[in-house]
Amino acid sequence: MATVSMRGVRKSYGGALEVIQGIDMEITDGEFIVIVGPSGCGKSTLLRMVAGLEKITGGEIAIDGRVVNELEPKDRDIAMVFQNYALYPHMSVYDNMAYGLKIRGFTKSDIEKRVRHAARTLEIEPFLERKPRQLSGGQRQRVAMGRAIVREPKAFLFDEPLSNLDAKLRVQMRVEIKKLQRQLGVTSIYVTHDQVEAMTMGDRLIVMNKGVAEQIGSPIDVYARPASLFVAAFIGSPSMNFLEARIGSDGSLTLDGASLRPKTRIDPGRAVTIGIRPEHLSVGSGFDLQVELVELLGADTLVYGRLSDGKALVVRLPGNEVPRIGDRLPVKANEGAWHLFDSETGKRLGAA
Amino acid sequence: MVENRPWLTVFSHIVLLIGVVIIAFPVWMTFVASTHDAQTMLRSPVPLLPGPHFFKNYREVLTEGYARTSGIPVTIALFNSMVMALGICIGKIIISIIAAFAIVYFRFPFRMAAFWAIFVTLMLPVEVRIVPTYGVVAGLGMVDSYSGLIIPLIASATATFLFRQFFLSVPDELAEASRVDGAGPIRFFLDILLPMSRTTIAALFVIQFIYGWNQYLWPLLVTNKESFYTAVMLVARQATAVDATPSWNLIMATAMLAMLPPVLVVIFMQRQFVRGLVETEK
Numbered sequence: 018m019a020t021v022s023m024r025g026v027r028k029s030y031g032g033a034l035e036v037i038q039g040i041d042m043e044i045t046d047g048e049f050i051v052i053v054g055p056s057g058c059g060k061s062t063l064l065r066m067v068a069g070l071e072k073i074t075g076g077e078i079a080i081d082g083r084v085v086n087e088l089e090p091k092d093r094d095i096a097m098v099f100q101n102y103a104l105y106p107h108m109s110v111y112d113n114m115a116y117g118l119k120i121r122g123f124t125k126s127d128i129e130k131r132v133r134h135a136a137r138t139l140e141i142e143p144f145l146e147r148k149p150r151q152l153s154g155g156q157r158q159r160v161a162m163g164r165a166i167v168r169e170p171k172a173f174l175f176d177e178p179l180s181n182l183d184a185k186l187r188v189q190m191r192v193e194i195k196k197l198q199r200q201l202g203v204t205s206i207y208v209t210h211d212q213v214e215a216m217t218m219g220d221r222l223i224v225m226n227k228g229v230a231e232q233i234g235s236p237i238d239v240y241a242r243p244a245s246l247f248v249a250a251f252i253g254s255p256s257m258n259f260l261e262a263r264i265g266s267d268g269s270l271t272l273d274g275a276s277l278r279p280k281t282r283i284d285p286g287r288a289v290t291i292g293i294r295p296e297h298l299s300v301g302s303g304f305d306l307q308v309e310l311v312e313l314l315g316a317d318t319l320v321y322g323r324l325s326d327g328k329a330l331v332v333r334l335p336g337n338e339v340p341r342i343g344d345r346l347p348v349k350a351n352e353g354a355w356h357l358f359d360s361e362t363g364k365r366l367g368a369a
Numbered sequence: 370m371v372e373n374r375p376w377l378t379v380f381s382h383i384v385l386l387i388g389v390v391i392i393a394f395p396v397w398m399t400f401v402a403s404t405h406d407a408q409t410m411l412r413s414p415v416p417l418l419p420g421p422h423f424f425k426n427y428r429e430v431l432t433e434g435y436a437r438t439s440g441i442p443v444t445i446a447l448f449n450s451m452v453m454a455l456g457i458c459i460g461k462i463i464i465s466i467i468a469a470f471a472i473v474y475f476r477f478p479f480r481m482a483a484f485w486a487i488f489v490t491l492m493l494p495v496e497v498r499i500v501p502t503y504g505v506v507a508g509l510g511m512v513d514s515y516s517g518l519i520i521p522l523i524a525s526a527t528a529t530f531l532f533r534q535f536f537l538s539v540p541d542e543l544a545e546a547s548r549v550d551g552a553g554p555i556r557f558f559l560d561i562l563l564p565m566s567r568t569t570i571a572a573l574f575v576i577q578f579i580y581g582w583n584q585y586l587w588p589l590l591v592t593n594k595e596s597f598y599t600a601v602m603l604v605a606r607q608a609t610a611v612d613a614t615p616s617w618n619l620i621m622a623t624a625m626l627a628m629l630p631p632v633l634v635v636i637f638m639q640r641q642f643v644r645g646l647v648e649t650e651k
């Protein structure tokens with residue numbers, strides 16, 4: 018159990034392009050941090066720098082107060098779970114889990130005790146003598162977890178550990194990993210591109226985009242107060258609706274005939290992008306939506322339509338409200354549910 | 370093909386049978402010849418069925434040898450061949466697996482240059498460099514010794530290349546997982562890579578054993594004493610004896626014996642092969 022600090026962490030692979038462009042973050046003891054972002058944004062790279070598998074180009078990383086920039090992975094006292102599990106194919110499940118302990122010179126009985134205990138926790142006791150290829154994906158995933166927990170490391174690092182599992186198992190494992198982490202209280206960094214995983218598992222999220230941490234905060238924070246257009250678009254499904262607008266001379270803005278008043282003062286004449294989540298729109302007098310497509314999800318209905326000025330909008334309605342295609346649907350926004358962003362920089366300006 | 374066309378089946382079996390007969394017939398003739406006495410083998414027609422002298426002929430070559438050309442029993446030549454073949458084959462595997470490990474897993478200066486240098490030697494078989502090699506070996510006083518028979522043939526670009534290809538197919542995460550587990554390069558090599566290479570090693574063992582066993586030109590050059598002659602050399606020397614009518618029965622018995630170890634290696638190692646292929650490692 019430990020804290021992890023990243024101070025101005027940078028990474029480039031020789032070329033001019035920086036893959037990680039300066040990340041600052043303090044992870045407290047026992048925290049579950051999720052790094053989330055689209056493919057290629059540098060999530061794995063950042064995690065691997067913490068693990069010591071990738072050299073740190075700039076800045077420093079400290080685990081439990083000790084700068085680890087120059088330390089080998091084995092001296093950092095971390096354990097990692099890989100996307101493809103990386104189990105040793107020729108070793109039994111037991112040996113896979115015992116290998117790290119054996120190298121560290123634990124006694125036979127100590128190893129036995131720890132492996133049995135971890136196997137019981139993860140419910141993989143019946144498979145201890147099997148080879149990895151004789152296991153299902155979910156069981157391999159557990160073994161990979163087991164290999165990490167027997168070492169009782171200072172931190173767990175996960176790189177998309179669930180992305181090779183089917184949807185149902187993913188949900189189940191997600192819950193189990195979270196539970197296990199709570200129970201063990203080990204500081205964890207978890208990489209995923211799945212926003213549902215990110216929202217449900219993380220104590221805090223790092224939303225990354227092109228090597229930059231766009232926002233660091235609790236899931237609710239990230240959802241309710243996205244720091245940038247990127248975060249707003251990335252978190253939430255279906256994605257937030259965005260509309261272009263300009264601040265009028267009185268500091269308010271007009272949208273399809275309706276007037277909105279930002280909660281913070283914004284310079285008149287500024288070009289802004291306003292956003293609203295589909296779930297924050299409902300039937301009521303406000304705008305008129307020309308319904309173009311309706312998706313029935315059971316619990317919800319997604320309505321795709323256009324405003325009178327041709328702008329596209331998605332609305333999420335309760336499952337029992339099913340408008341017909343071609344209808345005019347009056348929709349209104351929840352109070353204070355509008356997000357305002359600077360159109361040029363993409364930064365958050367406030368709510369309305 | 371899962372089509373069921375009886376005539377095609379019959380036809381393909383006939384083709385296969387013809388192939389087997391063409392390949393197996395000389396071997397059969399060798400065996401038949403090794404079971405008759407010398408006179409029968411010089412008369413025509415040559416017999417097509419085994420004769421009564423099997424034990425007598427084999428006992429003679431194994432214990433006394435084919436006295437007119439070389440005084441040594443085949444047992445000694447077989448032993449020499451075995452030492453040479455095993456030496457070459459095991460040496461090749463050890464050296465090339467270590468070379469491939471270095472090339473794939475370490476970043477050192479001139480790494481690619483080293484790789485290409487090894488790769489280029491693929492194009493230089495023993496025969497091309499045999500004269501300078503002999504010069505070196507003679508200069509080091511290794512003529513008429515096992516080390517002289519083995520060491521010049523012990524480096525293998527083919528095996529290095531095969532191991533390299535295999536190592537490249539091993540996921541990087543495995544090396545990383547072992548680093549996180551605390552294994553250094555040597556432990557990773559011994560604990561992870563070596564056991565995973567079993568199948569490749571078995572395949573190379575077969576190929577390189579046969580290669581070593583069948584060496585002819587090099588042993589011919591580097592051995593003067595009969596006590597270092599190899600089995601393949603014996604067969605050739607006996608057949609080319611000029612002073613008398615050759616005893617074909619004994620020559621063929623020697624040939625059968627010289628053929629046996631490679632056959633055994635193939636038969637025995639085939640099981641490892643198949644097991645390796647069935648148990649695909651992921």
Ligand SMILES: Nc1ncnc2c1ncn2[C@@H]1O[C@H](COP(=O)(O)OP(=O)(O)OP(=O)(O)O)[C@@H](O)[C@H]1O
Nearest residue numbers: 030036054055056057058059060061062063209210
């Ligand atoms: N060895 C390397 N050499 C050069 N560039 C690299 C190297 N490894 C990764 N990159 C680049 O670094 C960027 C970030 O890669 P990274 O693997 O961290 O992405 P990621 O966020 O994990 O994506 P994914 O979700 O697809 O796994 C990518 O643009 C990639 O092209």
Ligand SMILES: [Mg+2]
Nearest residue numbers: 060061062176
């Ligand atoms: Mg990745």
